Amino acid sequence: MRKARGFTLIEVLIALAVLITVMTIAYNGLIQSLRTQSDQEAVTNSQAKLRRVMEVITQDLRSAIFGGIINQPYTPTAQAVSIGLIDGGAGYPVVNKQDYYADILSPATTASALGINPGDQLLMVNGAQSIVLPVSGVAQNGQPSQWRLSHATCRNPLAFAPTGTLVFRIRAMGIRYDPSQNTLYTREGSTEQPMAFGITNFRIDYIYSSSGGTLRTWNFSSGAFPGMTFTDAGTTYALQRLQVVMEARENSRGRAITRTYTGQVELLNNGTYAMGTVVSCS
Structure with a gap:
């Protein structure tokens, strides 16, 4: 009879080497699978x-009133924008305008029916210019259907305030980015609150168009926000859209995964009224 032969040392070592190789491949595959899954979760988030x-x-x-940009609560920049949101009712005709008040027409017989109160904000539009006025007082003007709105x-x-000048009650709201905190804020009146955390980059592009269709993106290194229109080399450009670019970063197993998202908004006007240049209080 032949005596049974066991494994030689070399065979055992070869088997161990093969086993280690297979386990290493499997382990690396598992690690890669977990890394890919983690990356996908970071991208999705x-x-x-x-x-x-x-x-x-x-x-x-x-929702910006007349598709326009206003100058409060934030001055428009590449990292901040302000708009007016209509806050009920159609515009009120202005019949008399002085430095610190404006008389308007309204069929309302009481202040509560008028719907304008101290602390409200008004957008006055005369076709060429606009201004945001904080209301400090509301009173009847002693004449039928006339109300005096003070803005002391x-x-x-x-x-000028030609026939057709209107005031609208609005809510002035703004969005701004603080790069030092990677945080977006929103503000109405004096109240500012966080809108989003972990935003690693944020930019607003103000895109203008000429009557011939030429597009220009305003470069803030050339100056402050020019308003709804600007003229360059004899060509007038009107603000047509805003492009918002945001970036967020998520950690994935010790590595940073960055994603960028871009959105565009056409600034729509009903064609009846134009904000023109939004002037500041003096």
Whole structure:
């Protein structure tokens, strides 16, 4: 009879080497699979957050009264924008305008029926210019259907108030980005609150168009926000849309995964009224 032969040392070592190789491949595959899964989760989280924030921003911008940009609560920059949101009712005709008050026509017989109160904000539009006025007082003017709206803290610098000048009650709201905190803020009146955290970059592009269709993006290194229109080399450009670019970063197993999201908003005007140049209080 032949005696049974066991494994030689070399065979055992070869078997161990093969086993170690197989286990290493399996382990590396598992690590790569976990890394890919983690990266995908980070990408999904970043994109979902950016999409939600962008939806809120673009919805607000689409609601801007007359498709215009105003100058409060934030001065428009590449990282901040302000708009007026209509706050009920149609415009009231202005029949008399002085430095610190404006008389308007309204069929309302009581202040509560008028719906304008101290602390409200008004947008006065005369076709060429606009201004945001803080209301300090509301009183009947002693004449049928006339009300006097005082704005004591804001001298009205509009050059003229022709027939057709209107005031609208609005809510002035703004969005700004603080790069030092990677945080977006929103503000109405004196109340500012965080809108989104973990935003690693944020930019607003103000895109203008000429009557011939030439597009220009305003470069803030050339100067402050020019308003709804600007003229360069004899060509007038009107603000047509805003492009918002946001970036968020998520950690994935010790690595940073960055995603960028871009949204565009056409600034729509009903064609009846134009904000023109929004002037500041003097």
